[in-house]
Amino acid sequence: xxxxxxxxxxxxxxxxxxxxxxxADGVGEVxxxxxxxxxxxxxxxxxxxxxxxxxxxxxxxxxxxxxSMATELIKGKPLSQxxxxxxxxxxxxxxxxxxxxxxxxxxxxxxxxxxIKDYYDRHGIEYDKSKFPDPAEEEHKADED
Amino acid sequence: xxxxxxxxxxxxxMSKTAIDAMTPYLAGIYGNPSSLHSxxxxxxxxxxxxxxxxxALLNADPQEIYFTSGGSxxxxxxxxxxxxxGAAKGKKHxxxxxxxxxxxxxxxxxxxxxxxxxxxxxxxxNGVVKAEEVKAAIRPDTALVTVMFANNEVGTVQPVxxxxxxxxxxxxxxxxxxxxxxxxxxxxVKAQNIDxxxxxxxxxxxxxxxxxxxxxxxAPLMPHIRGGAQERNKRAGTxxxxxxxxxxxxxxxxxxSMDENAKKVSALRDELIKGLLKIPHSKLNGDVSLRLxxxxxxxxxxxxxxxxxxxxxxxxxxxxSGSACTSGSLEPSHVLLALGLPHxxxxxxxxxxxxxxxxxxDVKAILKAVPEVVAYLRSMSPVWEDLEKGxxxxxx
Numbered sequence: 001x002x003x004x005x006x007x008x009x010x011x012x013x014x015x016x017x018x019x020x021x022x023x024a025d026g027v028g029e030v031x032x033x034x035x036x037x038x039x040x041x042x043x044x045x046x047x048x049x050x051x052x053x054x055x056x057x058x059x060x061x062x063x064x065x066x067x068s069m070a071t072e073l074i075k076g077k078p079l080s081q082x083x084x085x086x087x088x089x090x091x092x093x094x095x096x097x098x099x100x101x102x103x104x105x106x107x108x109x110x111x112x113x114x115x116i117k118d119y120y121d122r123h124g125i126e127y128d129k130s131k132f133p134d135p136a137e138e139e140h141k142a143d144e145d
Numbered sequence: 146x147x148x149x150x151x152x153x154x155x156x157x158x159m160s161k162t163a164i165d166a167m168t169p170y171l172a173g174i175y176g177n178p179s180s181l182h183s184x185x186x187x188x189x190x191x192x193x194x195x196x197x198x199x200x201a202l203l204n205a206d207p208q209e210i211y212f213t214s215g216g217s218x219x220x221x222x223x224x225x226x227x228x229x230x231g232a233a234k235g236k237k238h239x240x241x242x243x244x245x246x247x248x249x250x251x252x253x254x255x256x257x258x259x260x261x262x263x264x265x266x267x268x269x270x271n272g273v274v275k276a277e278e279v280k281a282a283i284r285p286d287t288a289l290v291t292v293m294f295a296n297n298e299v300g301t302v303q304p305v306x307x308x309x310x311x312x313x314x315x316x317x318x319x320x321x322x323x324x325x326x327x328x329x330x331x332x333x334v335k336a337q338n339i340d341x342x343x344x345x346x347x348x349x350x351x352x353x354x355x356x357x358x359x360x361x362x363x364a365p366l367m368p369h370i371r372g373g374a375q376e377r378n379k380r381a382g383t384x385x386x387x388x389x390x391x392x393x394x395x396x397x398x399x400x401x402s403m404d405e406n407a408k409k410v411s412a413l414r415d416e417l418i419k420g421l422l423k424i425p426h427s428k429l430n431g432d433v434s435l436r437l438x439x440x441x442x443x444x445x446x447x448x449x450x451x452x453x454x455x456x457x458x459x460x461x462x463x464x465x466s467g468s469a470c471t472s473g474s475l476e477p478s479h480v481l482l483a484l485g486l487p488h489x490x491x492x493x494x495x496x497x498x499x500x501x502x503x504x505x506x507d508v509k510a511i512l513k514a515v516p517e518v519v520a521y522l523r524s525m526s527p528v529w530e531d532l533e534k535g536x537x538x539x540x541x
Contacts (some may be wrong), residue, residue, distance in 0.1 A: 012452070013459055018525045033489035033528050036449055036469045036477065040527040058526040060451035060468070 003062060011065035016072050019054040026122065028114025029131035031107050032142075037063045039111040041071070045119055048079050055111070062101040069093050070108035079116055083131070085109060146461040149507045151347075154498035155298050155465055158416060159391070160350035167352065169388035176419040178384055179375065188386045190362075195393035201513055202400050203342070204333040205359050211366070211376045212389050215356035216324035219246035219343030220507055222369035222380070223358055224252045227318040227341065228261060230365030231288020237261045238289045240282045240317075243483035244298075249322055250479070265342040268483050271432040272299045276307035283315045290319050292372055294326035294342075298467055298480040298496060300432030300440025301532045302330060310337030318364055322347055324356075328399030329407070329437055330471055340364040344396075346388065350361035350500070351395035355388030406501040411438040413499050413508050418443075424519055428541040430484060430494065439499035442467075444486065446471070446541050447491045447529030448522040450477075456518045489528070490540050 004012070011079035021042035031037040044052035053075050055067040070090050074082040087105035091097045097105060113132060120127045150158065170191060176184030178192045193207070200207040213219045241253055243265040253263045264282050266274050274292055281288070290312050295302045305321055312319035317539070320341035323332060328349030334342060339363055345356040360366040360379075368508065409430025417443055418429055426446040445453070450468030457464055467478025469492060476482075477491035497511065523529040531537045 009455075012455065015525070029527060033492070034487075036488075036492040038527050056448065056525050056527040056530065058528040059449050061455045063449070064452055064525070 003098065006063070006091075007069075007095040008062060008065040008097065011068040011094065015055075015064055015068035017068065017075065018056070018057060021054050024054075024115075026117075026119025028111045028113050028117040028118055030110040030114055031059070032057065033139040036060070037104065037107055039063065039067050039073070039107045041067070041111040041115040043115045043119060045062060045079065050074050050077055050079065050082055059107075060101070062097050063107065064105040065094055066090050066097070066104040066108040067111070070105075070112060074112060079119075082112055083116060085112060107133065149503075149510055150495040151461045151499055151503065151507065151511060152463045152465050153500040154300070154437075154496065156347045156353065157350045157500055158502060159352055160398060161397055162398045163351050163391040163395040167387045167391035168340075168422055169302065170390050173342055174386075177375065178386060191390050192386055195352070195389045198393040198397055200359075201356055202332075202396055203359055204335050206362065208377075209334075209359050209362055210357050211360065211379050213356045214354055215347075215381060216246070216322065216343050216345035216383075218369065219356050219358035220246065220248040220291075220320075220322050221252050222366070223320045223343060223360065224249065224256070224289065225369060226365050226367040227289035227320060228256050228365055229316075231286075231428040232261075234288075236286045236288040238264065238287045239266045239285050240266065240279060240287060240292075242266045242268050242274050242292055243479040244272065244296055245291070246294055246297055246322055246324065249293070253291075261288075266271075268301075270298055270485050271435070272301035272430070272484050273432050273435055273479075274303050274308070276304050276311050279308050280311040280315070283311070283317055285378060287315070287317050290317055292319075292321060294321045294323035294332070295330060296431070296480060297325045298478055299442045299484065300325070300437035300498070301431040302326070302435045302437065304451055305339065306337040312340070313338040325437060328396050329439070330402070331403070332345075334359055334361065341366075346392035346395060349394040349395050349399040352388045355385050355392050357389075357392065402501070407438040410501055410503070411497050413505070414439060414441055416508050417441045417497060417499075417511060420508075424516050426539055426541055427519075428490070428513060430486065437498075439503075441497040441499070442494075443495050443497075444481075444490050444541060445493045445519045446448075446490060446539060447526045447532050448503055448519060450492060450494050452522055453493070453495055453515075453518055456521070457491075457514055460514045460518075462514055465496040465498070467496065468492045485535050487540055 007065040023082040023125045024042040025045040038054045042054045054130040057067040090105040176188040178189040184485030197207045324345045327344040340361045342359040347353040430442040481491040
């Protein structure tokens with residue numbers, strides 16, 4: 001299929017880490033159904049390491065592929081590294097996304113950050129709030145791409 | 146893997162009849178119809194024979210048929226001509242509908258910028274315009290009414306004859322985009338009081354890149370592409386003779402087997418609709434009975450159309466969707482929104498459009514694949530989870 005790279009198609013038709021974690025330590029949900037994309041990420045965290053991650057996504061092929069790839073990139077990694085994951089890194093790992101689909105990778109980055117923020121909030125862990133901008137504003141930025 | 150082609154509203158496979166009609170004009174009879182020599186005149190004869198054939202199939206006169214590059218060009222030329230003629234008499238109001246093809250809507254949008262006022266009629270939940278609402282919208286300064294014969298996405302058939310009657314009585318030019326109707330529904334420009342009409346060959350097993358417009362004698366037609374004197378000065382450019390001949394052959398074949406095809410295809414359609422409606426929280430879009438024989442358009446709650454299409458494609462099924470992601474924009478289909486569907490539901494749409502080339506086996510394969518793919522996508526959809534847990538209400 002010319003629309004997407006083989007990597008995107010692989011992660012879309014055979015997504016990794018699909019599902020939920022019932023006793024998750026942090027859950028992040030971004031996007032909205034009116035726009036056609038919702039991503040929900042579940043994290044299991046031990047000693048600041050992401051020991052397990054699952055996702056549920058409502059969205060197009062690249063949204064599902066971005067979720068799958070993003071979860072692969074942070075699994076087993078310390079939170080500090082997961083927080084550094086950028087949408088560009090997700091897109092590059094997928095061998096690129098069409099320009100009008102880049103917002104899917106942005107959603108993946110945001111969903112992970114939202115899940116980590118939820119973990120911090122739930123466990124009363126201090127964090128630099130400036131590093132967690134409002135995803136709603138980010139979404140607008142993505143829309144303008 | 147066998148390909149099941151269920152996207153005939155996008156384009157159709159060329160029929161053998163059309164290909165056979167076309168090939169002599171690609172190889173042997175390649176003259177320019179405007180040339181005086183015998184090679185040119187042979188092409189000219191074929192061109193005029195095709196014109197006569199198409200005219201007869203629409204109950205028009207040959208002089209009322211003009212060949213174009215397709216539906217979009219025909220729409221552009223008809224609408225612009227009527228608008229220009231209207232403006233010359235101080236009439237700058239146009240009536241249309243919210244769910245026209247973009248070839249119509251974008252032309253109207255441009256005309257608005259040029260000072261025209263456009264009224265877009267409600268297409269109601271069932272996707273059918275009411276002739277009395279057309280009548281009520283006509284004003285002394287109305288230059289044109291343009292309402293499609295049948296909608297390309299939801300397949301609803303419009304009351305064209307009634308609208309034509311209303312327009313004729315009011316003395317307003319009536320154009321209809323019949324791209325989805327030609328070869329599939331009966332068209333009689335005289336009985337249906339149509340002043341202008343657009344058709345495209347590749348929607349009825351003809352080739353791409355060729356179409357026609359009908360303009361009733363006395364209705365205004367102005368050139369859209371300027372240059373040579375082809376098409377009686379209304380459309381410059383050397384005619385696509387091979388394409389035009391194939392279009393005429395395809396339309397003749399489609400019209401000759403229209404009843405038989407409609408019977409077969411609508412039976413397949415109804416079987417598909419019946420089977421797909423068994424999927425929980427699914428909905429048929431557009432009127433149940435006033436629809437094209439081959440059109441199925443459904444929404445499935447909690448999933449997104451592009452991922453549905455890609456997974457069906459992976460199973461060899463070619464379909465279409467009105468989701469935002471398939472359009473390259475952030476908005477789902479303007480047609481589904483015009484029917485009043487909420488955005489989140491419109492994102493989960495699937496269009497299957499059948500032709501007489503589809504079989505009972507195709508329907509069986511589709512009815513196996515779609516429920517499985519929908520269930521799979523729902524199993525990973527956070528929206529579906531919220532719907533099922535009652536966190537958000539089901540809309541369909």
